[in-house]
Amino acid sequence: MDSILALHRLHFAFTVTFHYVFVQMTMGLALLIFVLKTMALKTGNDHYNKAARFWIKFFAIGFALGVVTGIPMEFQFGTNWAKFSKAAGGVIGQTLAMEGVFSFFLESTFLGLLLFGEKRLSPRAHWAVSLLMLIGTWLSAFFIVATNAWMQHPVGYKVAANGDLVLESFWALLLNPWLGWMYAHTVIGTVVTGGFLMASVGAFYLLNRKFEEYGRTYLRVGVIAGAVASVLMLFPTGDRQGYNVAHHQPVTLAAMEGLFETQEGAPLVILGQPDPEKRKLDNPAMIPRLLSFLTYKRWEAEVKGLDAFPKEDLPDNIPLVFYSYHIMVGLGTIFIAVSLVSVLLLWKKRLYTARAWLWVVMLALPFPFIANTAGWTTAEVGRQPWLIYGLMRTVDGPSAHVSSGNTMFTLIGFMGMYALLGILFLFLTAREIEHGPEPVAPKTAIRGPEPVRL
Amino acid sequence: METIWFCLVALMIAVYVVLDGFDIGTGIVYYLVGRTQSQRQKLLRSIGPVWDGNEVWLLASGGVLYLAFPALYASSFSGFYLPLMIVLWLLILRGISIEFRNHLETPVWRPLFDFVFAGASILLAIFFGAALGNVVRGVPLDETGYFFLPLWTHFTTTGEVGILDWYTVLVGVFAFLVLAQHGALWLVYKTEDILQERARRAASLAWYGVAGMTLIVTGATFRVQPQVQANLSAYPWGYVFPALALGGLAAIPWFRSRGEELKPFLASCVYIAGMLTSAAFGVFPYVLPSNTDPVRGLTIWNATTGSHGLTVALAWWIPGMLLVAGYTIFIYRHFAGKVRLEEEGY
Numbered sequence: 091m092d093s094i095l096a097l098h099r100l101h102f103a104f105t106v107t108f109h110y111v112f113v114q115m116t117m118g119l120a121l122l123i124f125v126l127k128t129m130a131l132k133t134g135n136d137h138y139n140k141a142a143r144f145w146i147k148f149f150a151i152g153f154a155l156g157v158v159t160g161i162p163m164e165f166q167f168g169t170n171w172a173k174f175s176k177a178a179g180g181v182i183g184q185t186l187a188m189e190g191v192f193s194f195f196l197e198s199t200f201l202g203l204l205l206f207g208e209k210r211l212s213p214r215a216h217w218a219v220s221l222l223m224l225i226g227t228w229l230s231a232f233f234i235v236a237t238n239a240w241m242q243h244p245v246g247y248k249v250a251a252n253g254d255l256v257l258e259s260f261w262a263l264l265l266n267p268w269l270g271w272m273y274a275h276t277v278i279g280t281v282v283t284g285g286f287l288m289a290s291v292g293a294f295y296l297l298n299r300k301f302e303e304y305g306r307t308y309l310r311v312g313v314i315a316g317a318v319a320s321v322l323m324l325f326p327t328g329d330r331q332g333y334n335v336a337h338h339q340p341v342t343l344a345a346m347e348g349l350f351e352t353q354e355g356a357p358l359v360i361l362g363q364p365d366p367e368k369r370k371l372d373n374p375a376m377i378p379r380l381l382s383f384l385t386y387k388r389w390e391a392e393v394k395g396l397d398a399f400p401k402e403d404l405p406d407n408i409p410l411v412f413y414s415y416h417i418m419v420g421l422g423t424i425f426i427a428v429s430l431v432s433v434l435l436l437w438k439k440r441l442y443t444a445r446a447w448l449w450v451v452m453l454a455l456p457f458p459f460i461a462n463t464a465g466w467t468t469a470e471v472g473r474q475p476w477l478i479y480g481l482m483r484t485v486d487g488p489s490a491h492v493s494s495g496n497t498m499f500t501l502i503g504f505m506g507m508y509a510l511l512g513i514l515f516l517f518l519t520a521r522e523i524e525h526g527p528e529p530v531a532p533k534t535a536i537r538g539p540e541p542v543r544l
Numbered sequence: 545m546e547t548i549w550f551c552l553v554a555l556m557i558a559v560y561v562v563l564d565g566f567d568i569g570t571g572i573v574y575y576l577v578g579r580t581q582s583q584r585q586k587l588l589r590s591i592g593p594v595w596d597g598n599e600v601w602l603l604a605s606g607g608v609l610y611l612a613f614p615a616l617y618a619s620s621f622s623g624f625y626l627p628l629m630i631v632l633w634l635l636i637l638r639g640i641s642i643e644f645r646n647h648l649e650t651p652v653w654r655p656l657f658d659f660v661f662a663g664a665s666i667l668l669a670i671f672f673g674a675a676l677g678n679v680v681r682g683v684p685l686d687e688t689g690y691f692f693l694p695l696w697t698h699f700t701t702t703g704e705v706g707i708l709d710w711y712t713v714l715v716g717v718f719a720f721l722v723l724a725q726h727g728a729l730w731l732v733y734k735t736e737d738i739l740q741e742r743a744r745r746a747a748s749l750a751w752y753g754v755a756g757m758t759l760i761v762t763g764a765t766f767r768v769q770p771q772v773q774a775n776l777s778a779y780p781w782g783y784v785f786p787a788l789a790l791g792g793l794a795a796i797p798w799f800r801s802r803g804e805e806l807k808p809f810l811a812s813c814v815y816i817a818g819m820l821t822s823a824a825f826g827v828f829p830y831v832l833p834s835n836t837d838p839v840r841g842l843t844i845w846n847a848t849t850g851s852h853g854l855t856v857a858l859a860w861w862i863p864g865m866l867l868v869a870g871y872t873i874f875i876y877r878h879f880a881g882k883v884r885l886e887e888e889g890y
Contacts, residue, residue: 154643157596158636164606168621169628172690175621179614180849184857187607191864194600199871202593203878210878248850254614256850489622491692500629507633514640518647 097497098170098488103470104501105162107463108508112156112515114462117231117277118284119149120224122315126307127220131213141307142220143208144527145288150205151518153197155511162504170497174477174487180256181247182237184263189233197226228277235273236264241478242469243268243338255481268334272469275327278319279465282425283458285316286451289432291523293452296442301526306442313436313451317429323422329384335472336385339479341399342472345408346415347381348374349395356381356393361416366408369396405474414467421461428454545854546844549612550831552861554824556608560601561672561820562726562813567591567598569727571638571665572720574658577731577742582885584658588642590734590883594875595642599635604868611857615689616831616847623683623691624675627707631671638664666720673719677712680823681705681768682833685840689847701768705835711768718757722816725750729796729809736882744800747808751797758793758819762786765826771833772826782825789818 123145130138164186167175200222208216240246246262247255257263289312295305336343343349348364348371349356358380362371382391396404405411432451435441441448477484570591578584610617621628637660645657681701683691696706699713708716728747732740766773776782792815799807827833832842848854 150643154639157599158639161599161603161635162632164603164610165621165628165632167610168617169625170622172618172622175610176615176618179610179617180853183607183611183614183617183849184853187604187611187857188860188864190600190604190607191861191868194603195597195868195871198597198600199875201596202875206593207878250850254849257853257856258850260856489618489625489690490688491690492622492625493692496625500625503629503633507636511636511640514644518644521647 094494094497095485095488097494097501101170101497101501102166105504109159109163110463110466111459112152112159114280114283115287116149116152116156117227117280119145120227121281122284122288122311123149124220124224125311127217131217140527141304146204147522148519151515153201155515170489170492171487172489174482177254177482178478180254181263182240184257185233185236189230193226193230196222200226231277232273235276236269239266239269239272242473244478244481271327271330271334275331278322278327279462281315281319282323283462285312285319286454286458288312289316290452290455293448297445297448297452301528304527309441310436313429313432317433320425320429324426340394341403342405344394344396345405345411346468346472348412349393350397352392352395352398354392355379355390358384364409364412405472407471411468411472414464418461418464418468421457545851546848549854550844553605553609553612554821556601556605558817558820560605562816563598563601565723565726565816566730567595568665568669569723570730571662572669572724573728573746574662576746577739581654583739585646586735586739586883586885587731588645589885590731593879597875612854613831613847614849616842619690619842620832623693626695627671627675631668634664634668638668669720669723670716673716674708674712676823677715678707679832680765680827681711682835684836685834689842702835711764714761714764718761721750721753721757725754726812726816729812733805733809734883748800755793769826771830775826775828785818785822785825789815789822792818
């Protein structure tokens with residue numbers, strides 16, 4: 091791969107992956123904070139308000155980092171991908187500008203009220219603010235997914251005289267057939283993260299025998315949200331997303347599945363290591379014919395393998411597409427199992443005391459983040475070698491005048507900066523979890539008399 | 545239609561500078577006005593609920609610029625690669641220092657973020673000024689409409705220029721003074737007693753610098769960008785923009801001497817908007833002039849997208865902006881009045 095291109099790709103991949111850690115967390119929490127505020131309003135029990143307040147603090151830390159790491163995303167379209175921006179700005183400029191106008195203003199206005207407004211506002215008004223925050227964050231995701239969906243499956247455009255793409259139909263852009271299921275799959279994925287995060291902190295409190303009343307609430311809300319979301323990730327959203335890939339990007343499907351040869355009754359690969367040079371899959375563990383059935387609902391259907399496509403149209407990193415897809419699906423299956431067992435235990439009223447299981451729930455925390463990241467990696471690397479599927483190759487997208495030295499300079503800068511932000515984030519959130527939802531009683535009360543000053 | 549979008553983008557950028565300008569300005573005069581921990585906390589609290597919304601204007605302006613003039617967005621963002629990346633890092637540092645400073649109360653944590661906040665604010669003001677200077681001066685566009693500028697070369701305004709030359713540095717210093725005054729006037733409006741007194745003194749000092757630099761920078765601009773003179777001769781009604789700026793500038797000390805609190809700040813808003821619209825009027829119809837060959841300059845016509853897109857966008861931009869105006873009025877009214885520390889945040 092050309093080294094300047096590789097640097098530009100790594101630049102975007104690194105900054106967007108880091109950004110999405112905070113985005114998925116805050117989007118998922120926005121829903122769960124709204125759920126807690128709704129419970130507080132319905133029951134009149136202030137416990138739920140306090141429970142929500144803790145997560146609002148957590149949300150604010152993640153949101154601040156989401157904002158500051160989000161600004162570089164919009165900038166990079168122009169700085170690093172100028173030729174792509176010039177060619178596609180007439181179309182995706184619409185959705186990106188709409189995100190700014192319709193969701194960023196909403197979010198930034200109401201975050202202040204969510205944080206500072208609980209005492210100034212009535213309970214119902216503060217509840218409404220949490221709803222507006224949810225709408226803001228999820229609307230933002232809609233415009234971004236709309237932009238990405240257009241790059242996966244361009245619609246509603248026409249080619250202008252100078253070769254640039256301009257908008258032909260606004261509604262085609264917003265009603266892109268790729269968009270609906272991708273959006274649902276994306277936002278529900280953030281609820282998996284939010285649910286598992288909340289349940290994990292709840293399990294931690296119960297295991298640690300601190301803030302147990304809150305621990306139970308967090309566990310209950312978290313596992314139920316996690317269970318519903320995990321199931322919806324597989325069916326219908328994952329299934330329909332897979333259908334779109336199979337029909338519009340069959341070569342991507344072949345790379346995801348590690349299917350090198352076209353065959354009837356294609357197997358579903360569970361594990362294995364693709365060898366793109368020898369065009370085969372090492373150590374395969376598979377279920378015969380299942381891929382054909384899942385894709386076409388017929389056991390004997392023919393599925394096109396990588397051999398059915400010209401070499402220049404294959405994704406340039408087949409193993410990464412294969413692994414990221416399998417990590418996503420594998421973890422997604424585990425999430426369904428873990429959260430359904432948790433809900434079952436909750437229903438049998440044994441969850442809060444099943445300490446061994448609480449360890450599992452607590453330690454599950456990192457995996458939804460990994461699964462969501464793997465899902466996006468599948469979508470983005472799977473789309474290669476195209477930047478806009480079928481229209482513009484990635485190699486034609488970067489800024490022509492930005493040298494590899496300058497790109498590496500800023501990449502290193504972002505890596506250093508984000509390492510710092512990551513440490514700050516872990517430090518501040520760990521502190522919030524340590525402090526917990528209730529103010530701790532003054533230390534002097536348990537420590538006895540003050541030590542004598544010397 | 546292109547002219548309408550030129551005006552809308554200029555308007556959004558002006559709103560951005562006026563709004564984010566006062567919270568950047570608060571950072572510039574931060575050490576001057578706030579001497580103790582609780583005083584600095586008060587200064588931050590005065591911008592706490594609104595700074596993020598102010599910064600959104602930058603993102604929204606960027607988005608709308610991208611939508612209406614994709615070729616300009618592509619050319620200018622890639623050509624100003626290095627300074628934009630530095631601006632991004634400064635925005636990141638500044639954002640986290642505002643948000644995270646009050647999480648810990650230790651003698652190490654708070655002074656650290658105070659320093660980052662003030663330093664990033666000062667550098668941002670200078671960089672934004674220099675950026676504006678670059679757009680007015682023009683850049684060495686090639687025949688494909690792209691360019692790339694190093695941070696500096698030999699500090700002259702012709703030929704192989706860099707981001708920083710004598711003119712853009714001048715505009716950077718000018719922006720620093722303008723925003724310092726703007727932030728100080730904001731603090732006069734939002735604080736009381738000793739803080740207000742110090743802010744008032746900082747503002748009156750800054751005013752002399754701003755007034756002097758207005759003359760110098762205006763003179764330099766006529767020399768660097770001939771289009772300004774041409775536009776004013778062709779369309780004399782354009783004198784309304786500089787008149788607005790001068791009116792605002794004159795009104796600031798007048799209101800201040802009468803002990804007003806909000807009006808000097810509003811006059812400063814008018815002054816900034818007047819200066820920016822003067823600059824926009826001066827370079828029109830260019831959106832990015834060339835400093836080597838005027839023919840290569842990007843104009844509103846050769847940098848724009850298809851007309852359907854522009855029409856559709858206007859249909860959602862207008863209701864969108866009405867909503868934004870609603871939020872903005874709501875949030876400023878909700879947090880109106882002097883800042884007090886006893887109101888607990890999180």
